Amino acid sequence: MEVSLKRAAEILAKANNIIVTGHIYPDGDSLGSILALSEALASFNKKVQMYIDDDIPLVYHFLKGAENVQKPEGKVQADLLVVLDASDDERIGKVKSITDAPILNIDHHISNIKFADYWYLDTKAAATGEIIMALLNIMHAKITPDIAAALYTAIATDCGFFRYANTTANTMTQAARLIEHGAKPNIIAETLETKPLNTILALKEVLDSLEFYDDGKVATITLLPELIEATSTTEGFINYPRNIEGVEVAVMFKVVEEGSVRISMRSKEVDVSKIALQFGGGGHKRAAGCTMPGDIKAVKDQLLSAIHRHVNSGQMRFEQ
Amino acid sequence: MEVSLKRAAEILAKANNIIVTGHIYPDGDSLGSILALSEALASFNKKVQMYIDDDIPLVYHFLKGAENVQKPEGKVQADLLVVLDASDDERIGKVKSITDAPILNIDHHISNIKFADYWYLDTKAAATGEIIMALLNIMHAKITPDIAAALYTAIATDCGFFRYANTTANTMTQAARLIEHGAKPNIIAETLETKPLNTILALKEVLDSLEFYDDGKVATITLLPELIEATSTTEGFINYPRNIEGVEVAVMFKVVEEGSVRISMRSKEVDVSKIALQFGGGGHKRAAGCTMPGDIKAVKDQLLSAIHRHVNSGQMRFEQ
Numbered sequence: 001m002e003v004s005l006k007r008a009a010e011i012l013a014k015a016n017n018i019i020v021t022g023h024i025y026p027d028g029d030s031l032g033s034i035l036a037l038s039e040a041l042a043s044f045n046k047k048v049q050m051y052i053d054d055d056i057p058l059v060y061h062f063l064k065g066a067e068n069v070q071k072p073e074g075k076v077q078a079d080l081l082v083v084l085d086a087s088d089d090e091r092i093g094k095v096k097s098i099t100d101a102p103i104l105n106i107d108h109h110i111s112n113i114k115f116a117d118y119w120y121l122d123t124k125a126a127a128t129g130e131i132i133m134a135l136l137n138i139m140h141a142k143i144t145p146d147i148a149a150a151l152y153t154a155i156a157t158d159c160g161f162f163r164y165a166n167t168t169a170n171t172m173t174q175a176a177r178l179i180e181h182g183a184k185p186n187i188i189a190e191t192l193e194t195k196p197l198n199t200i201l202a203l204k205e206v207l208d209s210l211e212f213y214d215d216g217k218v219a220t221i222t223l224l225p226e227l228i229e230a231t232s233t234t235e236g237f238i239n240y241p242r243n244i245e246g247v248e249v250a251v252m253f254k255v256v257e258e259g260s261v262r263i264s265m266r267s268k269e270v271d272v273s274k275i276a277l278q279f280g281g282g283g284h285k286r287a288a289g290c291t292m293p294g295d296i297k298a299v300k301d302q303l304l305s306a307i308h309r310h311v312n313s314g315q316m317r318f319e320q
Numbered sequence: 321m322e323v324s325l326k327r328a329a330e331i332l333a334k335a336n337n338i339i340v341t342g343h344i345y346p347d348g349d350s351l352g353s354i355l356a357l358s359e360a361l362a363s364f365n366k367k368v369q370m371y372i373d374d375d376i377p378l379v380y381h382f383l384k385g386a387e388n389v390q391k392p393e394g395k396v397q398a399d400l401l402v403v404l405d406a407s408d409d410e411r412i413g414k415v416k417s418i419t420d421a422p423i424l425n426i427d428h429h430i431s432n433i434k435f436a437d438y439w440y441l442d443t444k445a446a447a448t449g450e451i452i453m454a455l456l457n458i459m460h461a462k463i464t465p466d467i468a469a470a471l472y473t474a475i476a477t478d479c480g481f482f483r484y485a486n487t488t489a490n491t492m493t494q495a496a497r498l499i500e501h502g503a504k505p506n507i508i509a510e511t512l513e514t515k516p517l518n519t520i521l522a523l524k525e526v527l528d529s530l531e532f533y534d535d536g537k538v539a540t541i542t543l544l545p546e547l548i549e550a551t552s553t554t555e556g557f558i559n560y561p562r563n564i565e566g567v568e569v570a571v572m573f574k575v576v577e578e579g580s581v582r583i584s585m586r587s588k589e590v591d592v593s594k595i596a597l598q599f600g601g602g603g604h605k606r607a608a609g610c611t612m613p614g615d616i617k618a619v620k621d622q623l624l625s626a627i628h629r630h631v632n633s634g635q636m637r638f639e640q
Binding site: 156160161162163164165167168169170171172173175176177179180185186189190193194195196197200201203204207208210216239240243244245246268 | 476480481482483484485487488489490491492493495496497499500505506509510513514515516517520521523524527528530536559560563564565566588
């Protein structure tokens with residue numbers, strides 16, 4: 001059943017023993033939202049347990065309470081399961097099976113499949129953290145500095161530190177309020193931007209793999225299995241081809257294992273979600289991806305031909 | 321004479337023929353502030369002329385009106401010279417000598433030497449653009465989408481897209497208002513992040529020059545004259561050593577010409593302005609710089625010894 005945010009607050013108010021979870025491969029938004037809502041609920045004397053069926057990336061360990069997030073095991077007593085920032089119950093892994101409590105889902109993903117008993121979905125929010133901010137307001141919860149830091153992390157990471165198209169005036173206004181409540185924008189940015197040396201060294205090789213097609217309108221990087229193993233993360237690598245002057249479409253080919261290539265695309269104008277869809281993937285207009293079987297050479301040829309057609313048809317409209 | 325922002329608005333209201341300028345090596349804040357204030361003044365039927373004694377970097381050409389900024393030459397009729405974002409009249413180059421009109425200076429630099437006839441200084445503002453925003457409000461100027469884009473650029477660039485320590489709740493609130501008035505945060509970010517291919521290729525070599533000292537607490541990069549000539553900009557390179565896990569102090573050595581080394585330092589805790597001062601430079605606690613004579617090897621030895629003492633004395637406090 002779809003519920004208003006006010007109704008969601010009432011459902012939370014009635015429950016006493018609450019499990020809060022989010023998606024696997026936790027990111028700043030899911031984790032920050034979980035930590036913020038859990039601290040707020042605990043301040044109303046609720047019993048709150050946080051579960052994520054995955055490891056918490058090191059980079060988020062600075063958030064207060066991250067150390068209390070548990071991995072699901074066995075059965076857990078609860079009268080409500082709150083699922084944040086996950087569009088599908090498959091995305092919460094084994095947390096699904098630790099309780100039979102009714103599910104309240106709060107999310108901002110357009111792909112949400114409305115799997116929960118109660119759901120609140122705001123696809124205009126840049127982050128689930130923005131919705132939690134509004135929810136805490138309705139609940140009259142005190143925004144402590146720790147909650148502020150968690151929500152600021154949630155919002156800032158999901159809108160690329162205010163650089164993505166989902167950044168709205170409301171995103172900025174909420175960030176302003178969180179700073180007033182003690183979030184330190186520079187400390188959070190600095191902490192999240194810290195990278196292991198292995199990632200910086202991998203970047204050198206990534207730049208060595210740069211290739212250009214279609215008169216420099218398409219730029220690619222290629223990551224072979226060795227390199228992927230040597231770096232803690234490949235996040236952000238695609239920004240290098242993407243940010244080069246004249247590049248319309250940037251592609252990262254990741255050969256995770258021989259015979260299978262994961263592809264990420266970023267574009268300025270071309271709708272790359274159409275290209276991804278063609279190969280069984282998906283995404284947004286300007287950021288999409290897919291996984292293709294075959295060796296890297298064959299996959300490259302196939303994908304670059306598909307991109308070539310889009311880049312060229314896009315061009316023609318302007319040239320005539 | 322120090323003036324309030326309201327008084328500054330009155331001085332502007334009384335003038336009819338106004339020159340607006342900013343510092344040489346124009347950045348997003350000085351240029352964005354100039355364009356925004358000039359458009360607002362023109363909307364009140366003032367004659368406004370914009371001058372900068374320097375080229376406008378390509379990356380800012382997307383801002384409406386940038387093409388109308390002139391280089392100073394000869395004498396220009398005016399009854400007011402408005403100097404934005406410059407702390408010193410040396411910083412406006414030859415614009416100083418094109419008019420004898422009284423000077424109104426609006427700035428946020430703590431180093432401001434109060435050279436003007438009238439000055440308004442707010443060192444808590446993250447950017448001069450933040451002050452211009454408040455000024456336009458007092459003037460009841462209409463914030464057009466072009467003014468919004470110019471001021472958003474001014475604010476965002478001076479606080480590192482909301483990642484530096486000068487980012488306040490007010491910075492964010494102003495950014496929110498500018499988005500409401502038509503600034504497109506993603507388009508501005510994408511435009512400003514675009515880099516020429518030569519800079520991305522230079523980055524490869526920059527990463528090859530990475531060196532570590534003091535158990536990885538100090539990381540350096542070294543740019544030789546060839547490399548500096550080959551890249552359109554060296555901006556942002558220092559973030560690579562700075563963002564490596566465990567690094568306390570990052571240093572960029574730029575050998576602009578044989579026998580002279582420009583040094584930029586970034587730190588997390590150590591007060592690098594003290595080290596810069598020791599060698600005739602200056603800056604802030606966490607970002608400072610200086611220029612040292614001598615060959616690169618000798619300069620490196622000298623500076624790294626100085627840093628070593630600070631990193632170590634900083635350490636000892638915690639170890640005891």
